Amino acid sequence: MPAERALTLDLPLPCIMGVLNVTPDSFSDGGRYLKTGAAVAHGRQLAAEGAQIIDIGGESTRPGSGSVSESVEADRVLPVVEELHTMADVTLSIDTSKAAVARRALAAGAAMVNDVSALRADPEMVNVVAAAGCPVCLMHMQGVPRTMQEDPSYDDVVGEVLAFLEERLEFAVAHGIREEQVLLDPGIGFGKTLEHNLLLIKHLGRLTALGRPLVLGTSRKRFLGAVLGAEPGERTVGTVATTVIGLLNGGAIFRVHDVRPNVEALRVVQAVLAAGEPRGTES
Numbered sequence: 001m002p003a004e005r006a007l008t009l010d011l012p013l014p015c016i017m018g019v020l021n022v023t024p025d026s027f028s029d030g031g032r033y034l035k036t037g038a039a040v041a042h043g044r045q046l047a048a049e050g051a052q053i054i055d056i057g058g059e060s061t062r063p064g065s066g067s068v069s070e071s072v073e074a075d076r077v078l079p080v081v082e083e084l085h086t087m088a089d090v091t092l093s094i095d096t097s098k099a100a101v102a103r104r105a106l107a108a109g110a111a112m113v114n115d116v117s118a119l120r121a122d123p124e125m126v127n128v129v130a131a132a133g134c135p136v137c138l139m140h141m142q143g144v145p146r147t148m149q150e151d152p153s154y155d156d157v158v159g160e161v162l163a164f165l166e167e168r169l170e171f172a173v174a175h176g177i178r179e180e181q182v183l184l185d186p187g188i189g190f191g192k193t194l195e196h197n198l199l200l201i202k203h204l205g206r207l208t209a210l211g212r213p214l215v216l217g218t219s220r221k222r223f224l225g226a227v228l229g230a231e232p233g234e235r236t237v238g239t240v241a242t243t244v245i246g247l248l249n250g251g252a253i254f255r256v257h258d259v260r261p262n263v264e265a266l267r268v269v270q271a272v273l274a275a276g277e278p279r280g281t282e283s
Contacts, residue, residue, distance in 0.1 A: 009112075009135040009181050011052055011091065013213055014247055014270075016263050017255040018043075018051030022076040023060045034076070040083040047090045050263035053112065055255060056080055056105075057095030061116050061145045061190070074101050078108050085109020093137070099124035106132050116141055116190065118168040130176035137183040137215050138168045142191025149191065157196045158203045161186050166210055183253065185215040189222060197223040201242055204249040213252035218242040220257055240265045 021032075022039045033039040043054050058076030059068050073096065085092055085108065093112040094105035099122045102113045111134055118138040119126045129136045140161045142152050154160050165184045173179050186200045186207060197218075207214055218224065224238040225231065236258045243254045243262045247269050256262045 008133075009183070009213075011253075013252040014266055015052040015253055016050055016259055016266065017053040017055050017093065017215070017253050018046030018049075018259045019219060019255060019257045020046065020054050020056045020080070021060070022056060022058045022080055036079045036083070039080045043080065043084045044087070046259050047087055049259035051090070051259045053091045053093050053253065054084065055093040055095045055114055056084075056110070057114075058101070059096065070098050070100050073098060074104055077101070078104060081105050081108040081110050085111075091135075097121035097125065099128045103128045103132075106134060112136070115139070116145075116187070118164075119172060126172065126175045126177065129172075133178070133181070135181045135183060136172065136177060137185055138165065138172065139185035139190065139215075139217075140164050140187035142187075145190075152191045152193055152196060154196060157192065157199055158206055161200060162207055162210070165207065169210060169212065179212070182212050183215050184210060184212045185217060185255075188216065188218050192223075194223045194226050197221075201245055201249070204246055204251055208250040214246075214250060215253040215255060216242065216246040216251040217255035218246070219255060236261055244269055 020039060020043050022034060024034050033042050046054055056077050058073040077094065081092055081094065091112055092110045093114045094102055094110040095114045096102050096105070097115050097117040102125060113129055113134060114137040115125060116139045118140065142148055169179070169182055169184065172182055184207065186204070188197050188200060201218070204214060204216065219239045220232040220235045224235040228235060228238050239256055239258065240261050243256070243265050246254060247266060254262055
């Protein structure tokens with residue numbers, strides 16, 4: 001592991017996490033960046049557009065997807081991590097639920113783990129993260145990607161997601177992961193209906209009670225298509241809308257495919273929120 005890298009969650013928030021899928025079957029851009037050269041070029045583009053985190057994944061987690069072997073996943077992502085880890089002012093995240101892949105990616109230059117299973121899929125993952133001392137994102141998912149959208153059901157989706165994330169945070173800390181290194185993600189689109197997703201975005205602020213930065217991943221997802229009647233490549237404006245709402249409701253990190261418009265949206269919202277009071281309104 002490169003000695004000069006500090007594996008700490010030291011990012012100016014809010015910020016944008018750019019999606020880099022090194023897969024043949026991701027729902028939106030599967031196959032476009034499967035070759036290492038194309039993936040590296042796209043990663044550099046994401047950084048140039050303002051992404052402060054680049055999330056590199058070698059296994060699709062779209063609804064209905066199956067798993068791939070450790071060797072296949074590692075072969076996809078490790079060359080990309082090795083090429084990109086020297087970029088200044090960018091944190092590389094490895095999007096995996098496999099401890100062995102995470103360990104190798106961290107050794108190759110990644111500095112963060114994004115585990116959609118929230119440390120449940122591989123019992124060794126918590127030990128890998130704790131030993132590395134790196135940041136980790138824990139996400140809520142009902143079921144597994146292959147079946148999660150067959151019949152998602154909740155009595156109180158916001159309350160149940162809150163309780164799940166609280167339990168996962170406690171589990172991580174109890175197993176040696178520093179609380180200040182944990183990010184939490186409500187898992188938009190992972191075992192949720194359209195209504196569930198909308199409720200979680202609307203009430204995202206309830207999750208801030210856990211005291212950890214919230215990651216919101218809505219980019220190009222199916223629920224936006226249901227609202228807009230649009231294909232994945234036509235959901236950029238819808239994604240930006242959720243980024244703005246998410247920021248106003250307490251979101252801190254926004255995982256997106258289209259970096260530039262979301263960066264610009266964050267800047268505008270922050271500028272408006274930072275504006276002073278008009279003259280004549282001061283007491």
